Amino acid sequence: MAGALPHHAPAVVLLSGGLDSAVALAAAKRDGFACHAISFDYGQRHRVELEAAARIAARAGVPHKVVGVDLRAIGGSALTDDIDVPKDRSEAELSGSVPVTYVPARNLIFLSIAAGYAQTLSAWNIFIGVNSVDYSGYPDCRWPFVEAFARAANFATGVWDDRDRATLQRPGFTIHAPLINLTKVQIIRLGRELGVDFMLTHSCYDPGESGIACGHCDSCLIRRRGFAEAGVPDPTRYHARVPAVEP
């Protein structure tokens, strides 16, 4: 893909501080984009991920912006409310319906802010590390959403102008979701290939005061299982004694 692209075209990369977005950033860099990372301080209980995002951006040598958006005010999620984060759920539970850690419309909100930021940079490429293969309980991680979002963003920002359909000013936003069809195992292998330092990334939804990964929430379980299945050592420091995850 890199060969066909205008190199050093600016791109905005959503960077949560987790594993997936760190790999998405590495993929954007591999493809020759001049990346601008953006993170969101949205009232998440795992706010420590913002420090991980800052470390990842610094290591990648890209500018990093943190935007505050108070999603605690709208509530409706275990990540922003005083609802318990589920622990040690079974494979079947992980693969089931929308989990309580779903933050209503989160990727819609984050991509919208990213599109506004991108417009100020004249950047028409946005990278997001969503993936829809494993545990796709979050509706805003699937392709029809990403595609519908690009259309809305093009009209919102005037890139597409309905008053003059014949002559679009610019090709418009491209939303890149390079991990969307990858399994967690494939994402971890791609990350290793691209030199992502997994030690810098944070996945845990419920790190408490210590900032140390709990090892038992959905996000920790998926991460641990991914490393185990990929046969890649997981450098994460988990809280206390975490029983081994069988691949």
Place this chain on the structure above:
Amino acid sequence: MAGALPHHAPAVVLLSGGLDSAVALAAAKRDGFACHAISFDYGQRHRVELEAAARIAARAGVPHKVVGVDLRAIGGSALTDDIDVPKDRSEAELSGSVPVTYVPARNLIFLSIAAGYAQTLSAWNIFIGVNSVDYSGYPDCRWPFVEAFARAANFATGVWDDRDRATLQRPGFTIHAPLINLTKVQIIRLGRELGVDFMLTHSCYDPGESGIACGHCDSCLIRRRGFAEAGVPDPTRYHARVPAVEP
């Protein structure tokens, strides 16, 4: 329209504190919706509009939520940056290209947060007071955007699920833009008809410390001209001596 609607269906209404959104709220109430107003503290220099929004919501007897989203962090607008707000622009200038007061992707961002909030309320109706007739320099005030947004929101929130296209869980979001085809004069007349107290509304982009409308920014000019043309007295207190606006 009211007759066909399930009365007291919940709706989220974007309420800026300005004239248009106050009329949109009145229209939503007229149509029988149980309204939940939402406003955004986004770093706007006319933050005083949030007090107006609170007054309008209180008068209408509807709950009101203010959500913080730091659009100063992304910049790119005279409303959030230290860029001068243009004053005393001519009719031709007002009708021209996208003004410097455009906040990148603002309505996309606000509608996204409103959709997240609506999902927590199981509200599938959202009202926004955009209008595209007069001075339609803002791309995110036109119908193709509103329509594209509804589609993105339905996928983002899982209301539409691509994995099971045949059976949509719910009809999905309806974004109501009751003013979209009205002129400013028509909006003011509709507001009067619906009993909107215009005194409670705030339009000025540049009220300074005093909170008093400047009378010269685009928003004040459009407001003043609207009242003059509608033949409705403008109850707004403008700063110092403001020359009359000819209808």
